[in-house]
Amino acid sequence: MKKMNLFARKLAVVLSVAAMGFASQASAELDGAKLYIEKTCITCHGADAKTPIMPLYPKLAGQNYEYLKQQALDIKNGKRTNGMATSMMGIAQMATDEEIDAIVKYISTLPAQ
Numbered sequence: 001m002k003k004m005n006l007f008a009r010k011l012a013v014v015l016s017v018a019a020m021g022f023a024s025q026a027s028a029e030l031d032g033a034k035l036y037i038e039k040t041c042i043t044c045h046g047a048d049a050k051t052p053i054m055p056l057y058p059k060l061a062g063q064n065y066e067y068l069k070q071q072a073l074d075i076k077n078g079k080r081t082n083g084m085a086t087s088m089m090g091i092a093q094m095a096t097d098e099e100i101d102a103i104v105k106y107i108s109t110l111p112a113q
């Protein structure tokens with residue numbers, strides 16, 4: 001019984017270490033700056049994320065991460081359809097939630113001015 005518990009505990013440690021390794025590897029693979037270009041966010045929001053192609057399109061650089069993420073996901077999921085939001089919906093749907101997360105994390109670190 002005691003031996004079994006020890007084995008179970010060792011197994012739990014091994015599994016959690018493996019899971020942590022996997023999680024950090026997965027997030028390290030997502031490069032927000034690269035995805036901002038690859039997912040074509042750059043074509044509408046500009047290279048610095050504050051030079052949109054139209055005055056009706058928002059500047060994003062330096063905005064709070066939580067806000068950017070919520071808005072991007074709302075546009076992707078069709079919850080936000082006001083203004084010009086639907087023009088971005090198709091593009092947002094080509095990115096996974098994890099990719100959007102990495103992109104907006106990157107955008108939030110860019111200087112607003």
Ligand code: HEC
Binds near residue numbers: 041056060071083085
């Ligand atoms: C086709 C042009 C276009 C592309 C491509 C595009 N967007 Fe947008 N985006 C918009 C427009 C237009 C809005 C404003 C919608 C509105 O009028 O409410 C917007 C709004 C946003 C907002 C909310 C800003 C705010 O202040 O509420 C975020 C965040 C955002 N985009 C992120 C992204 C990301 C990330 C990508 C790439 C996956 C992307 N956008 C690609 C056009 C685009």
